[in-house]
Amino acid sequence: MSPQTNAAMASLRLAIDHIPQGIAVFNSGLRLVTSNERYNELLQVPEELIKPGTPLFDMALYLADRGDFGPGDAARLAIERINQLTAAPMTVSQRLGNAGQMLEFYSSRLPDGGLVISFVDVTSRVKAEHELARLNHSLEGHVAERTAALTRVNAELESARAKADAANHDKTRFLAAASHDLLQPLNAARLYTSTLIERAKSTGLADLANSIEASLTAVEDIMSALLDISRIDSGALRPVPAPVSARDLLKKIEVEFGPMARERNIALRIVGSDSTALADRTLVGRIVQNLVSNAIKYTMPGGKVLVGVRRRGNRIRLDVIDTGIGFNRDQHKLLFAEFSRLERGARMAQGLGLGLSIVQRLVAALGLTLELDSREGQGSRFSLFLPATRTVRAPIETGKVPSETSFGVINLKILCVDNERNILEAMEGLLTHWGCDVRTALSLKQIDREGLLDGWYPDLVLMDYHLDQTSGLDAIEWLRHNLGGHLPAALVTADRSPAVRALAEERGIAVVTKPVKPAALRAAISGLANQTGRMAKRVG
Structure with a gap:
């Protein structure tokens, strides 16, 4: 895999390690594929038992020998525990951990016969439940005491809930912030791969290039799914109908x-x-x-x-x-x-x-x-x-969106601005292969310092949103002020928030999300080129 792909995978692993639940994945032979740091921390097993390829039975046997499953023959207890985890497509169980904490386990069988196990420390919740149960059995004659105890327990539950909400909010905020850094190297890898695929047609490298593209797509799907689920479950996604x-x-x-x-x-x-x-x-x-x-x-x-x-x-x-x-x-x-x-x-x-x-x-x-x-x-x-409703807001006219096969060579002058050099190199390679005259810059200062626009007027601009010293939207406004207010532009960003998209629409700026798909990029460029053509007719 390319360095960009490895970086994306490493960033994804870092994100998974920040999830508060312990997670482990076993293959169809019930051998360990991967586990996160929380899983290893809560189980407290030797390092050799968390290496990829370790049988689930070896891990269960170690825990049984340690006494985690109670008294009895260790091998029999280990087999019974594995049977409990694999008896149904989805199972939920609780047991005491090595440190005396209560752990709640969730297991799910995968379509290929593999197994996903996740668990979380629910000691505080179980203690609160037991305390409530005890109080409910001694209500008579202890009304005042019960009221005070319930008040205390409810306060503890409220505090635990507030802490859980805060942790959930922090996780969502972390994932939102991390998503940009996670998608940046993946975006560069996708652009490089798109260029490689087009240049490798009818060669022995074509299958290899397509395999890399498929792997990158799988990584992107995993990241998008994790981010979507996290935003929805935490309530961070707020509908704007x-x-x-x-x-x-x-x-x-x-x-x-x-x-x-x-x-x-x-x-x-x-x-x-x-x-x-x-x-x-x-x-x-x-x-x-x-x-x-x-x-x-x-x-x-x-x-x-x-x-x-x-x-x-x-x-x-x-x-x-x-x-x-x-x-x-x-x-x-x-x-x-x-x-x-x-x-x-x-x-x-x-x-x-x-x-x-x-x-x-x-x-x-x-x-x-x-x-x-x-x-x-x-x-x-x-x-x-x-x-249904009777009224509709008039959409911003960006021209007819063509299919990805509606044009071949693109004879346009395109300015690309992004604070990541590898993304600029990959974008320049792809656009140049499509027949474009491309100039790139890391910032507005570089454009001004190197005189990149002297005697060269771009047909359109592809602008990153998160620049080092300003936002992409403000940078586009600066270019329009200096080059002409009709300059067509697209925001190319890993930020998928509705707020950014709404701000772009208000300014008549198209949005292309990272990782960039070649077909979507071609469609956006064609739409912007149509704007350029219509403006030229008006001026003429």
Whole structure:
């Protein structure tokens, strides 16, 4: 793997080590794949037992010998404990730890036969529960004492809850701050890989380049899923509903999923509507993206996927319908469980089993309704219901969004500004390969100091948001003031917050999220080029 990929993986591991729960993953042979620092800290086992490849039985045998599982034959106790953890697709159990603390274990079987074990110290909660139980048994004659004790216990519970909320808030804030640093090296690696893929066509390196791209995509999916789940569960995602046209919700589906559908020989059809919904455009878009992605992944070549909108009374129904493998009613709950995938689906496509879990969380956070109907072997229908409204805010006109195959060589002058040199190098390599005249800078000071714009007027600007001394939005305003207010620009950022997107829209600036996908970048550049063409006609 490239240095950028290794850096991204190391950053992801650092983020996982900050999660307060102990987590370990075992393969189908029940041998350790990885564990985080909290897992090793709470279990207090020798270092040789937390090395990758260690059998789960060896770890259980050590704990049994130490007395963690109570009195009895250590080997028998170890086998019983493993059976308890693997007896069902999901299990929950409690036991005392080596230091006398109460530990609560959660185990989940993976589709390939592997096992995920997580646990947390619940000593304070259990003590509070026991104290409440004791007090409830001695109510008579001790009203005053009971009231005082309950007040004290409730205060302790409130304090524990406040601490848990604070820890959750700190975790969310950490992940939000870390996401930028996590995505930066991954973005550079994606850009380098995109250039490599295009240059390696019809060579022996093509398969290797595509394998690297697939690995980077998997890392990006894991990071996005972890960040999404963390934001939703902590309440950091706050919906901002606004009138949005149904066509506006669907207009990016063809660009984003058209290549994927064509590659799998699947007919993707988008049917819009003139209806208007009251919805958070970004969060509803995330729901639709996950549903369409699943529909394409689990539909056989030659099949069909339909994404359509229709009015139903005072609501709008958005359907994602496929002719894929389907599922039966008994599997509904399993579909939305984390790290859970149906056996046939796991054989068809790679994945973590987090997509529909995120969909369910988003639907609940937005207060929406999701219906599903499916027949095994015949296909599925997921229907999202949105409140309808009569008014719609006029969208900022950025030109028609083309499909990623609508143009080849791009003959444009493009200025790229980013505070990461490796990202600039990767972006310059990709854009130059597309036929662009590219100039790059780490800051506005460098542009001014080196006279990069003397005698050279860019057709458009690609600007990072988090610069060292200013924001990308202010930097674009500075360029427009000095070069002309009509200068088309796109914000290229790892910050996916609705606030940044809203600020960009107010200033007529497009947004491209990192890690940058070549098709999305081409579409954004084409839209900005259309702005340049329209402005040139007005001036002419």
